[in-house]
Amino acid sequence: MFEFLDRQHTIAPAGFNRWRVPPAALAIHLAIGQAYAFSVFSIPLSRSVGITSSAPSDWALSTIGWVFSVAIVFLGLSAAVFGSWLERVGPRRAMFASALCFGGGFFVGAVGVALHQFWLLLLGYGVLGGIGLGIGYISPVSTLIKWFPDRPGMATGLAIMGFGGGAMIASPLSVRLMEHYRTASSTGVAETFATLGVIYLVYMMFGVMTVRLPAPGWTPPLASGSSASGGARRLAPTDVSVSVAVRTPQFWLLWTMLCMNVTAGIGVLGQASAMIQEMFPGRILVGAASGFVGLLSLANMGGRFVWSSLSDYIGRRATYATFFALGAVLYSSIPTIGRMGSIPLFVFGYVVILSMYGGGFATIPAYLRDMFGTNQVGAIHGRLLTAWSTAGVLGPVLVNYTREYRIANGVPKAEAYSVTMYVMAALLLLGFVANLFVRPPGATRTQGT
């Protein structure tokens, strides 16, 4: 009955236009990118019983925060666990499983909200949805790398840009749905969850039905005229299995780089609104700060495509060296810019930082492909995403605790971020050093680079 999901039914016919695959990938990432917009449900969920204000039996905001955290942890875990399965069964079956988990997570979560059972919400959106996130994140990326061996950075950037863009669709859509469903006795969250479950299930099925794998031995057309000729193209990676890859220093150096880049980015992303208000008291109010956060989302999304596409031309190592070196300079400059009182410079610095945060996510699969080949890149990418889960805990903890410690010791709020910024810059320098040591496996033997 589900034979159409089999790998052999996914192989593209001769003459298939490979540019039809990125939309399939984008359909999945635009859907699962909803995760970044989960915060729009925080306040309504905290009023599930009281409706207009929180009742004593309502969930606390800190409790609700666990739903997103669990989803991100399960994203990393499921990507690591199911990566090898994805390579075996092909992208269509994996994307189908992702759609069922992600859509199903909304339905179970809706029941949890309707019955006011937190464990059901956690199980639905956090666990089931998180598994959908993990499988959905790696499936299209691995497929696109196989279709675009000449421009893997651009291809993965396209898909992962969708993950950044998904929140921009989900946020206004969710707000409108909640407004539509809100009544005197309901915040509309349960109904919105159920509706989103249907929308995302159907939308992800578009990706499931249209995704294709290249036939064995397929090569990209030579007449593309715009193929990358830089460092990335020069490498001719040998395929390495996931079990071998995770035992190489290259894998752990890349893991460290992703972890450092994401830790620094997540740390300041979560604090961006409060930081700009406290650094420019009286000049930036909550409304403008919200606009600033929206601008950062755009930078995060745009950086995913721009930086990873650029990496096809200047090489992956040069791209990451730029992230880490320029990032360290910018993070270190933020306290000075704050003292100078220059809002445009502050905003510009932050936009570049966030573009590199997104760029780090989007460029890493292509870096993995350069190191370990295309055959098992999905499985290897899945294992590497545990760095994201680690950074998801490390980043906010570093920023929040450093800030609270400084304020408790009498440092003014506007100054409290300085040390945090220097800590983040130090993390980026650690990533810079790790990047210096990355060499393709067997490079000294075969290419000397």
Next chain:
Amino acid sequence: MEGHEADGEGRGPLALAWAWIVVGVPLMWGVAQTVGKSLALLAR
């Protein structure tokens, strides 16, 4: 190969355009919403 073509795979520019519209329209809508909100709030 023929089996796939008979399945109605469609290789023409129309299929390609349709696929990009399905993902491009929602993405552009989301970006427009964010840009509009950001500009309005920053201009306050």
